[in-house]
Amino acid sequence: MISFLEVLPTEILFEIFDYLTAFDILYALINLNRRINHIVELYPLQLDFQQISRLKFDFICRYIQPKQIISIYFSDEFMPDQVKLFNKYFPDFHDRFIYLKKIKFINTSTILSNLSINVSSLSIKTYLKTNNTDYFISKILNQQAQYLTFLKVDGSYVFRSINTSFPLLKHLIIDYCTITEFHRILHYFKSSLTHLNIFLDREDNLTILNFEHLSNSLIYLKINFSQEILISFELIKQYLQQLIKLKYLTIEATGTLDLMNGQLWEEYLFEREIKKFNFKFTLSNNFICHQDQNTLLQSFCSSFWIEKQHWYVACEKGEFKSSRPIIYSIPYFQPSLIFYSLNNNLPVTTTNKDIIFKYVNHLILTFYKTIILPNSLFTNVYSLTLLTSNLPSIDILQSIVNLKQIRDLDVSLIENISIDEFYILIDCMINLKNIKMQYNPLFIPPLHIHSYTLIPNDEETFVIDKNNIKKFSYLFFHIKNLEITIQSKDIIIQLLNQLHYLERIKIFCYQDYLLNIKYNWFQQNIPRFNRINFTYRITSSSLFLSIGNTKHVDDETIVTNIKRKTVKCSWHKSCSGCQLQ
Known part of the structure; x- marks a missing residue:
């Protein structure tokens, strides 16, 4: 029998693939038949490892074809040692990933030391550096200098040993x-940058910012000044006067009150023919502003701002007259996290407040017994934190936020939570994935929620000890992601031996020293760890562990040649409706 999937043209399948992750594509379709395999191998894959489990990481590495990869994002935050493991799977990385164009190292402890000349986009943000990290960064930047068009780094320190030019570079972050380091970078780079995004910190010599090297090329500028640098409207005009091609401007600064004068900005932006302007200005501690929010926004309510440009502005200011105001473009600088309290103190805006509700992703509700309900619903909130004395009623919550959108729920600061009411709340959150709460032995976790952060209550120093480990393991047998505080290393052993579905766990242990835990310790104390892949990161009081599937290759050896293997069972094949060839 031929399935509908079988007769779809390649172009339609590619359109479908655009909505799926690399893991979804490979897991669902690889080894269905030769035609589907061939189509999957033709599709340009973007590998995003930022929030991936060890299990999925291993699967992807076994089934990708290097020639189909066009971008890779590495991150050690969710799964440690990604770069090292990837290097083991592909020791000849430089020669095999011939169509790779873009690579990001986001909070990784190391980087790949040898990239193809085809890599034109590079992002580097490292942490927990090894002794060789800075050396590898300098090496890779010198290697790629002639080919990069996009470069993002976490600090100018990476350029201190770089004395080469970047002739093709157009986009720098x-x-x-x-300011002094920035001038040095421009001098050596000799790049005709069109896009620049930079954070500038204060230095003692108060160097004047100079954009002369970019005067005939820069079109997009995003600049964030440290709070220690006092900025005024006139100073910004002075800095930007050399940028004759500038059309898109974003500024974040702390300074004088004239920064908040919409009329001054209107005249300047009109004269410079700026096409898009976003800003966030905070009044310096050196100045006092007695104007309220509505008064501060009046100069941003002209026809230029509202009708011609459709540029809208919001203002936040404390209850005291002397409070420092903050004024910013919306939705660009609209906070994704908002504290919604008893007084309903949302920012004042030059447009309908519905825009505030639309762009909030993380909502923190903080009130005691009563609250003023909003005029609109927070419709796009995926993370909800309740800083309340008791669990609010479902009716109140549904009047504030769309509960069906919630994926992450934090009730960890509610001390006396009603378990029955909590179950009702969970039932209303049909997309709930993660719960953070104080551990309650009466709580029976729903089987469809696999991720928990459990903190001890005020009377305890840890969640699990020798007295409750068996009950805990019985109730939470199904979980995949866990963050928890435990009593000792012995409890770690029992926990890992009993929770067989775990993919990721973060453990805090303050009574035992953990730095002496090594790779062999896991294998000696947890028998199944001799058969599975895992990686870990450790400090004196915490352990972060990412757990994979049964080993296909020994982690201690270098993988030189990985071929596709059929891992789906015959039931999967027959249910797919596709013919096997």
Whole structure:
């Protein structure tokens, strides 16, 4: 029998693939038949390892074809040692990933030391550096200097041993830099940048910012000044006067009150023919502003801002007259996290407040017994934190936020939570994936929720000890992700021996020293760890562990040649409706 999937043209299948992750594509379709295999291998894959489990990481590495990969994002935050493991799977990485264009190292402890000349986009943000990390960064930047068109780094320190030019570079992002270092970078790079995104910190010599090297090329500028640098409207005009091609401008700064004068900005933006302007200005501690929010926004309510440009502005200011105001573009600088309290103190805006409700992703509700309900519903919140004395009623919560959208729920600061009411709340959150709460032995976790962060109550120092480990393991047998505080290393052993579905666990242990835990310790104390893949990161009081599936290759050896293997059972094949060839 031929399935509908079989007769779809390649172009339609590619359109479907655009909505799926690399793991979804490979797991669902690889080894169904030769035609589907061939189509999957033709599809340009983007590998995003930022929030991946060890199990999925191993699967992807076994079934990808290097020539189909166009971008890779590495991150050690969710799964440690990704770069090292990837290097073991593909020791000849430089020669096999011939169509790779873009690579990101996001909070990794190391980087790949040898990239193809085809890699034109590179992002580097490292942490927990090894002794060789800085050396590898300098090496890779020198290697790729002639080919890069996009470069993002977490600080200007990576360029201190770089004395080469970047002739093709058009897009540069530096998360931290001083003005002096920035001038040095422009001098050596000799790049005709069109896009620049930079954070500038204060230095003692108060160097004047100079954009002369970019005067005839820069079109997009995003600049964030440290709070220690006092900025004024006139100073910004002085800095930008050399950028004659500038059309898109984003500024974040702390400074004088004239930064908040919409009329001054209107005249300047009109004169410079700026096409898009986003800003966030905070009044410096050196100044006092007695104007309220509505008064501060009046100069941003002209026809230029509202009708012609459709540029809208919000203002936040404390209850005291002397409070420092913050004024910013929305939705660009609209906070994704909002505290919604008893007084319903949302920012004042130059447009309908519905825009505030639309762009909030993380909502923190904080009130005691009563609350003023909002005029609109927070419709796009996926993370909800309740800082309340008791669990609010379902009716109140449904009047504030769309509960069906919630994926992450934090009730860890509610001390006396009603378990029955909590079950009702969970039932209303049909997309709930993660729960953070104080551990309650009366709580029976729903089987469809696999991720928990459990904290001890005020009377305890840890969640699990020798007295409750058996009950806990029985109730939470199904969980895949867990963050928890335990009593000792012995409890770690029991926990890992009993929770067989775990993919990721973060353990805090303050009574035992953990730094002496090594790879062999897991294998000696947890028998199944001799048969599965795992990686870990450890400090004196915490252990972060990512657990994979049964080993296909020994982690201690270098993988030189991995071929496709059929891992789906015959039931999977027959249910797919596709013919086997």
